Amino acid sequence: MLNNKVKFEEKVYLEVKYSEGMVSKVNVGEKIKSGDLLFTQISKEEKQKIKYTGSAKVKVGDKISPGDVLFETSGVFRKKTVSKTEAEVTKISKTSIYLKNAENSNGKGNEREEVRSPFDSVVEKILKDRIILSFSALTISLFESKGDPVFANLKYIPNIKFKDRKNPPQNIEDSIIITDKLTSETYPMLSTLGAVGVISNSIDYYLYRDIIILAVPVGIVSGFGTLKEDKILLKYLQDREDFIVWLDTTYNRLVIPEKKMPVDLKNYKFDLKNE
Amino acid sequence: MQSILSIFLTDKYISALLIKADPFSVVQSYIEKIPYEFDEFNAKLTNKKLSKIIENFKIPDEYKNAQRIISASSDFIPLDINIDYILEKLLDLIPYPIIVLDHFSNKSFLQLKEDEVNKYLNSKKYDIEVSYLTRVFLDSAYMKEYAKNHTSEFIDQNEIIITTMPIVGSKNKEYLDELIKTFADEIKIAGIWKFALDTTLSFVPLISAIVHLELNLKEFFDSQPINSDGKLIVAPGVEEIQILDENKKPTGESYKLETESINKFELPEDKSVIIKWNASGSKFEGKISGSDIGLIIDSRKRNNAK
Numbered sequence: 001m002l003n004n005k006v007k008f009e010e011k012v013y014l015e016v017k018y019s020e021g022m023v024s025k026v027n028v029g030e031k032i033k034s035g036d037l038l039f040t041q042i043s044k045e046e047k048q049k050i051k052y053t054g055s056a057k058v059k060v061g062d063k064i065s066p067g068d069v070l071f072e073t074s075g076v077f078r079k080k081t082v083s084k085t086e087a088e089v090t091k092i093s094k095t096s097i098y099l100k101n102a103e104n105s106n107g108k109g110n111e112r113e114e115v116r117s118p119f120d121s122v123v124e125k126i127l128k129d130r131i132i133l134s135f136s137a138l139t140i141s142l143f144e145s146k147g148d149p150v151f152a153n154l155k156y157i158p159n160i161k162f163k164d165r166k167n168p169p170q171n172i173e174d175s176i177i178i179t180d181k182l183t184s185e186t187y188p189m190l191s192t193l194g195a196v197g198v199i200s201n202s203i204d205y206y207l208y209r210d211i212i213i214l215a216v217p218v219g220i221v222s223g224f225g226t227l228k229e230d231k232i233l234l235k236y237l238q239d240r241e242d243f244i245v246w247l248d249t250t251y252n253r254l255v256i257p258e259k260k261m262p263v264d265l266k267n268y269k270f271d272l273k274n275e
Numbered sequence: 276m277q278s279i280l281s282i283f284l285t286d287k288y289i290s291a292l293l294i295k296a297d298p299f300s301v302v303q304s305y306i307e308k309i310p311y312e313f314d315e316f317n318a319k320l321t322n323k324k325l326s327k328i329i330e331n332f333k334i335p336d337e338y339k340n341a342q343r344i345i346s347a348s349s350d351f352i353p354l355d356i357n358i359d360y361i362l363e364k365l366l367d368l369i370p371y372p373i374i375v376l377d378h379f380s381n382k383s384f385l386q387l388k389e390d391e392v393n394k395y396l397n398s399k400k401y402d403i404e405v406s407y408l409t410r411v412f413l414d415s416a417y418m419k420e421y422a423k424n425h426t427s428e429f430i431d432q433n434e435i436i437i438t439t440m441p442i443v444g445s446k447n448k449e450y451l452d453e454l455i456k457t458f459a460d461e462i463k464i465a466g467i468w469k470f471a472l473d474t475t476l477s478f479v480p481l482i483s484a485i486v487h488l489e490l491n492l493k494e495f496f497d498s499q500p501i502n503s504d505g506k507l508i509v510a511p512g513v514e515e516i517q518i519l520d521e522n523k524k525p526t527g528e529s530y531k532l533e534t535e536s537i538n539k540f541e542l543p544e545d546k547s548v549i550i551k552w553n554a555s556g557s558k559f560e561g562k563i564s565g566s567d568i569g570l571i572i573d574s575r576k577r578n579n580a581k
Binding site for chain 1: 312314316317389390392393394396397400401403
């Protein structure tokens with residue numbers, strides 16, 4: 001019997017890294033909602049102050065494209081300076097041209113790269129390259145896991161439903177699938193159908209060992225072999241269908257945001273059951 | 276009075292010996308299953324947890340200040356505990372073959388059948404006792420490798436120490452019997468070997484203490500005969516053994532051996548007999564003492580047996 005298989009934690013920490021060129025949109029101590037913006041790409045518009053000499057060839061309000069001439073030097077050797085980005089001229093002073101809506105530093109035009117919070121949480125820390133969020137959650141300690149950590153909505157689909165190859169389960173794209181057992185047929189099918197994570201109650205050791213982790217991250221709840229699902233845990237997970245959860249392969253756990261310890265799991269103890 | 280509490284850590288058990296330094300003597304021995312669960316955030320064993328376990332050892336007051344020394348296998352070193360002696364290095368110093376069977380830290384499990392591998396790995400993760408049969412299989416697999424890789428040592432050494440975790444169900448004799456038979460399967464030379472079975476993992480802390488006190492290991496082991504828990508006689512091609520009296524004259528008593536087989540005879544540890552055999556390629560006459568599990572006589576021919 002294991003006491004610590006399932007734990008409710010007031011503060012589960014989530015570290016979200018951000019790349020150079022992004023700026024935080026939240027403050028320490030701020031309570032944020034799932035989907036709220038955490039960082040966004042710094043647009044060059046704020047820095048796009050281009051010093052010029054000679055005469056400006058654009059006027060305020062002009063929408064310019066890459067290649068458009070911004071200014072031209074006068075004299076014997078004239079030189080044209082062209083825009084490298086799409087932008088709008090907002091101001092022209094004696095020495096500088098100001099642009100906005102410029103191309104992002106990632107080169108993706110006006111599409112902004114954004115990072116949003118997967119969960120309702122509190123901003124604990126903002127560091128140079130990452131932000132630490134905290135939220136209360138239930139953590140289920142996994143037997144094993146491999147692959148990259150993933151956040152997605154949860155769906156329970158028993159293995160038997162994958163046997164009808166002509167009518168495979170639908171709407172599993174971008175979801176983390178929980179199932180009773182993974183077989184050599186189920187895993188590739190889930191991968192093909194677009195699941196982003198798979199959590200199985202049990203799996204044969206050799207199949208687990210041979211799974212290519214690059215395809216879809218895998219978590220195992222109970223253990224190797226063919227093991228019975230724990231009814232209490234199963235019911236809890238089925239009740240959380242479509243919740244956004246975190247398959248945290250770094251620390252071998254499934255994290256499900258909860259405000260408090262679910263009543264059904266209060267005195268829960270895990271016991272391994274062979275089928 | 277110098278005293279030492281010599282501790283050996285495995286991923287399941289903590290064994291310890293309380294030792295008086297001069298004259299060297301073992302005051303008490305301890306073995307405890309680690310009572311803590313492991314999860315991804317809490318180590319199963321830490322310095323603090325180890326101290327709590329040791330608090331439960333009933334150490335006599337006069338030894339409360341015994342110096343602690345800690346040994347561990349190189350694949351089980353808790354992060355915040357200072358290890359004084361690494362098992363593998365200690366074993367290199369010992370003039371006797373010592374086989375440490377901690378089946379949770381060797382790779383023999385890959386030789387188990389598919390479903391047994393699953394059960395074994397679940398047991399390992401959840402601290403569930405593996406079945407007796409699985410354990411015998413795993414430890415025999417290790418013994419097989421050991422016997423194969425250390426054959427040259429067994430020409431000169433006829434005492435073998437097996438140190439392992441407690442065996443559930445009072446099956447020590449059956450367990451040793453299986454390991455000796457596995458050893459016999461692999462050993463290619465004729466000879467007589469005595470086996471001592473320690474199921475409290477106490478040989479490792481013993482060796483650590485001897486090394487720590489800079490005592491002469493060979494002198495120590497020569498002066499302390501090991502228990503005779505099992506005895507193996509490899510007598511290739513021998514069909515009959517005769518019993519002789521004190522004057523080495525035949526008593527008329529003789530025993531037919533099953534050819535090409537492993538034969539077993541009852542002979543307690545405190546009894547001995549003078550035996551003789553004469554077969555093509557193998558002759559012997561001498562006194563043989565018994566063992567806790569009697570005598571195991573292997574009459575199977577070896578291709579290169581002398």
